[in-house]
Amino acid sequence: MRVRLSRLLIFTSRNGQLVCDDPVNHRQFALRPAVWDLLPHYTVWAQPREADSHVVKQLLESGLLIEEGSPEHRREDELGPWRTWGTAATYFHLATRTHDSERFVTAAEDTARLREKGEQEPQPEPFKRYGTEPVTLPAPDPLPMELTQALRRRRTTRRFAARQPVGLRQLSTMLHWAGGVQHRVDLPGFGVSLLKASPSGGSRHPIEIYPVIRSVENVRPGLYHYAPDVHGLEPLREEPLSDEEVLHWCGDQSFVARAPVLFLYTAVLERSAWKYPMGRTYRAIFAELGHVSQTTYLAGTALELGVFFTAALRDETVERDLGVHWNTEIPLGVSGFGAPDGEEAERQAAMLDGGTAGFSYPRDAWDGLG
Numbered sequence: 545m546r547v548r549l550s551r552l553l554i555f556t557s558r559n560g561q562l563v564c565d566d567p568v569n570h571r572q573f574a575l576r577p578a579v580w581d582l583l584p585h586y587t588v589w590a591q592p593r594e595a596d597s598h599v600v601k602q603l604l605e606s607g608l609l610i611e612e613g614s615p616e617h618r619r620e621d622e623l624g625p626w627r628t629w630g631t632a633a634t635y636f637h638l639a640t641r642t643h644d645s646e647r648f649v650t651a652a653e654d655t656a657r658l659r660e661k662g663e664q665e666p667q668p669e670p671f672k673r674y675g676t677e678p679v680t681l682p683a684p685d686p687l688p689m690e691l692t693q694a695l696r697r698r699r700t701t702r703r704f705a706a707r708q709p710v711g712l713r714q715l716s717t718m719l720h721w722a723g724g725v726q727h728r729v730d731l732p733g734f735g736v737s738l739l740k741a742s743p744s745g746g747s748r749h750p751i752e753i754y755p756v757i758r759s760v761e762n763v764r765p766g767l768y769h770y771a772p773d774v775h776g777l778e779p780l781r782e783e784p785l786s787d788e789e790v791l792h793w794c795g796d797q798s799f800v801a802r803a804p805v806l807f808l809y810t811a812v813l814e815r816s817a818w819k820y821p822m823g824r825t826y827r828a829i830f831a832e833l834g835h836v837s838q839t840t841y842l843a844g845t846a847l848e849l850g851v852f853f854t855a856a857l858r859d860e861t862v863e864r865d866l867g868v869h870w871n872t873e874i875p876l877g878v879s880g881f882g883a884p885d886g887e888e889a890e891r892q893a894a895m896l897d898g899g900t901a902g903f904s905y906p907r908d909a910w911d912g913l914g
């Protein structure tokens with residue numbers, strides 16, 4: 545029999561102790577110093593040494609060691625995509641993967657818990673404000689397209705008409721649907737909850753929108769923060785962002801620099817964490833981003849704008865440029881939109897009528913493909 549350390553375990557230190565974290569079984573346990581010394585020997589398949597036999601038996605029972613050829617060994621060999629996604633992603637998934645025995649709180653328990661919590665720690669503000677004088681936006685327009693048609697027409701657009709700015713009312717309408725407040729509900733004992741066009745876990749609405757204005761009628765190019773409470777744009781940087789800057793943000797994808805408007809999405813973590821103090825909430829935040837992005841896509845489609853979404857971001861650069869820190873607010877992704885380039889609009893229309901299906905790419909990407 546040969547044994548080795550399970551590769552699904554994480555070792556960490558806490559209060560002078562070496563702690564083993566087993567994400568599969570959601571267990572953590574401190575290791576006795578006597579065990580520390582023998583761990584290096586079992587980082588590769590090895591016959592249990594005579595002197596270790598008693599401890600090895602215990603470590604096999606606890607799952608710290610696995611036996612060659614065992615079901616546990618097979619499970620570690622058959623990791624699938626997790627192997628390439630790496631230890632951190634595998635660990636996060638397993639640590640936040642719910643078990644059969646998971647106990648979910650009832651609505652009544654949750655209400656009682658939140659009331660108690662609210663007395664000690666009021667819920668975080670639902671709005672972030674920078675305090676700069678907001679540029680007020682005109683009232684949004686109704687969306688002039690039926691949902692069936694908008695859903696059929698929604699396509700990713702990466703080719704935009706040069707020199708065709710987005711209208712101010714279009715920008716206002718896009719922001720209204722992407723992040724605007726549709727209703728406010730005052731729940732006694734909890735404060736205000738917001739209701740928006742996109743759903744949000746616990747109605748916490750952690751997502752903020754930072755519009756990058758590159759070409760919009762009557763709005764100075766620059767970086768803004770959308771303030772949904774007043775439906776206005778707080779200027780953060782009233783000078784144009786260069787092509788290089790936005791390309792660097794978005795993984796050097798050339799089409800990003802051609803969009804007249806970018807919506808950079810972040811999440812203010814404490815809004816969600818106040819109600820959901822568990823790691824699984826991180827997954828929900830990205831689910832929320834998907835909802836907001838789709839609302840942006842559909843609103844843009846209804847306004848006959850071309851829209852894209854990208855999750856390819858240089859987080860560190862974005863954080864620095866926005867002045868946010870990952871321990872409180874994290875960049876999530878970017879939507880871009882503008883009038884589509886004529887050929888691209890025709891191509892998409894032809895696709896609807898049964899024409900050849902394809903994807904929108906900027907011409908230089910095709911050229912690059914030779």
Ligand SMILES: Cc1cc2nc3c(=O)[nH]c(=O)nc-3n(C[C@H](O)[C@H](O)[C@H](O)COP(=O)(O)O)c2cc1C
Nearest residue numbers: 698699700701702795797852853854855856903904
């Ligand atoms: C989570 C997510 C990330 C995406 N990231 C990118 C990206 O980085 N670059 C890009 O060109 N398109 C990106 N897209 C758009 C997809 O490529 C696009 O949806 C797909 O090609 C299907 O085309 P359609 O949107 O027209 O149906 C992303 C879409 C999603 C949902």
